Amino acid sequence: MIRMNRRNVLKAGLGIAAYGTGLGAAIVSSRTANAANEIELEAVNAKALLDGQHLTDGVMTYRSLGEPDALMPPTLRVKRGEPFSAKLMNRLNEPTTIHWHGLRIENRMDGVPFLTQPYVYTGDSFDYRFAAPDAGTFWYHPHCNTLTQMGRGMTGMLIVEDPKDPQFDAEIALNLRDWRLGAKGEFIEQFKPRDAARNGTFGTVRGANWQVQPAYEAPSGGIVRLRLVASDVTRIYQLRLDGADADVIAIDGQPVPNRFRLETAVIGPGQRLDLAMRMPDVEGSVVSLLDTRPSTAKTVATFQAIGQSLKHRLEELPPLSANPWQEPDLKNAEQIPLILSATAEGGAKESFCGSLGYTFWAINRVPWPGDSVDPTAPLAELKLGKSYIFNLENLTPHIHPIHLHGMNFQVVASNMRQVPPLITDTYLAMPDEKVQLSLVADNPGDWVLHCHIIEHQKSGMTSYVRVT
Known part of the structure; x- marks a missing residue:
């Protein structure tokens, strides 16, 4: 469960869901899948600019065959209940798999070596096929050599859309994660034993969507659906917004029945948070998403208001559609x-x-x-x-x-x-x-x-x- 301050927790009632497209200066790669359009993902080694200054070698990522120049794993978009298929082709020099985090799917599609499927060895492929029963914000990552493969980049967002969900003026998806980099942008040891025995080993470069403090644009006075995934291997975030109001509308892929105003939210590795953020009315105004944990606030991303104000109100936003759930006895x-x-x-x-x-x-x-x-x-x-x-x-x-x-x-x-x-x-x-x-x-x-x-x-x- 994502931790809110006490007053907000008592208002929450249920959970969270999501969707999002990066706007402005840092557009996020995304692919839509349907029954006639199989997604093909290659697990590959690459080089990427992760700290904003140096080219880092030894990056691991998922690359869509339809977007050979993209570096960050694509944000995949599917419809709730519709067939989804993804062929994983392993171009790494070690085995890998894909786990679809948060999806209640058939066990043999869950991506865990030995328990649910064999390794996908170098040069081999595996076909993942399922229909997602829940709409919301999810993600995908390996379940093989996870500290290295995830730590070097193999974490992507998966958004399951519900056509009945309300329309937003903009949608922005943010993949939050650290990198363990040295002074010249090189990868350093992924963990320290004494830290692994405590809170875990933190990264040295904090980023979102493979950038340091990415900037986005959204309509002035508009309602933005902000989808956040904590895909880091260690970091626990304490998030707040400066310059705008936002309601929590979903947590970990499940809509909250009673939306509530965001003050601060603590989100750990693997968790997701969906916000309905109202942009300022004045063009040029900047909203900052801040991480205040452990003490000094760090800017995660910024959002700049553009155009004349739409003058939309959070109170006018209809609720998200509920996902199926069987009450325990x-x-x-x-x-x-x-x-x-x-x-x-x-x-x-x-x-x-x-x-x-x-x-x-x-x-x-x-x-x-x-x-x-x-x-x-x-x-x-x-x-x-x-x-x-x-x-x-x-x-x-x-x-x-x-x-x-x-x-x-x-x-x-x-x-x-x-x-x-x-x-x-x-x-x-x-x-x-x-x-x-x-x-x-x-x-x-x-x-x-x-x-x-x-x-x-x-x-x-x-x-x-x-x-x-």
């Missing part, structure tokens, strides 16, 4: 412990999909051994159609964004704060927090559950549930 739900803890340092198994060489973290006292043909037993075996409550307990002094593949859960209660019944796929667990997360096991298969701070994931804080 809380009275008869089975309780499942989900304990997050540190563990004694030990060596992790080597694998084609990469290992950090350490195990610092565990779920239910068991550290994930690595991506291997002999994984641990499932955290729990769930019966299809039955209700469950995960009793998540964070015994660590660090924040953990816990992500469940293939299914959504609903927040029931927390020992630290009053929480609305948000529907989400990623919960930001605070230190010493105990929270109840309910769901109906409605999607058969083996579904990974892990911390989305990737160093934590790769050093033990990973498991999976089996639905049969």
Whole structure:
């Protein structure tokens, strides 16, 4: 769950959804897929200007065959419920896959080596085919050697559109992420062991859409749909807007039934936030999106008002369409412990999909051994159609964004704060927090559950549930 200040959390009610096209100085590449138009993505090595000054070698990215000159992974757009197909061709010198983060799709399309599909080796391809049941803002990334592949660029946005959603005056999608770069723009070590055992290793260059402080234009007095994805491997953002009002309209792909005014929002790796932002009436006025965590505010992106004012009002914006959701039977739900803890340092198994060489973290006292043909037993075996409550307990002094593949859960209660019944796929667990997360096991298969701070994931804080 994305954390808001207390007053806003009590107004929230449910979740978040999204859509967006970059305007002005930093236009975002996007591709639309339908049944007759298969998206073809190449996983490739590239060079790119990431810090605004130096050309960085060793970048990893997804490149659309229809846009060979684009560097940032394309923002893919599909319609809810319509067939989607993407052929992944691996041009890297190591295996890879694609995981479609937040989508409740068939298990064999989930992109996790050994659990759901084989590696896509160098020179091989894999066809992903599904129909997304939920509209909203999602994203895609590898689930193989994730710290390196994601850390070097392989994170793209996926927007599932609903034709019934209201019309906005502009739409801007922002892919928020850091880069671990040296003084000359070269990649440096992706992690430090002592940091991996704490909050994680932070990047040195903060950016959005592969730029440092990108600038966009939007109509004066217009309502902009601002879609934000935190695709960084480590950073937790604390976001606010200067110069404009905005309402939170969706969280993690789920519309909120009662919109509320944004003051500050804390968003962790893997999470998404949709805002309806009203641009200023005066042409030339600039709105800034700021990250105020940990202390000094940094500008993420700016938005400049252009043209005569449209004089549109946030109060006039109709609500987003709800996504399908089956209410869990809380009275008869089975309780499942989900304990997050540190563990004694030990060596992790080597694998084609990469290992950090350490195990610092565990779920239910068991550290994930690595991506291997002999994984641990499932955290729990769930019966299809039955209700469950995960009793998540964070015994660590660090924040953990816990992500469940293939299914959504609903927040029931927390020992630290009053929480609305948000529907989400990623919960930001605070230190010493105990929270109840309910769901109906409605999607058969083996579904990974892990911390989305990737160093934590790769050093033990990973498991999976089996639905049969």
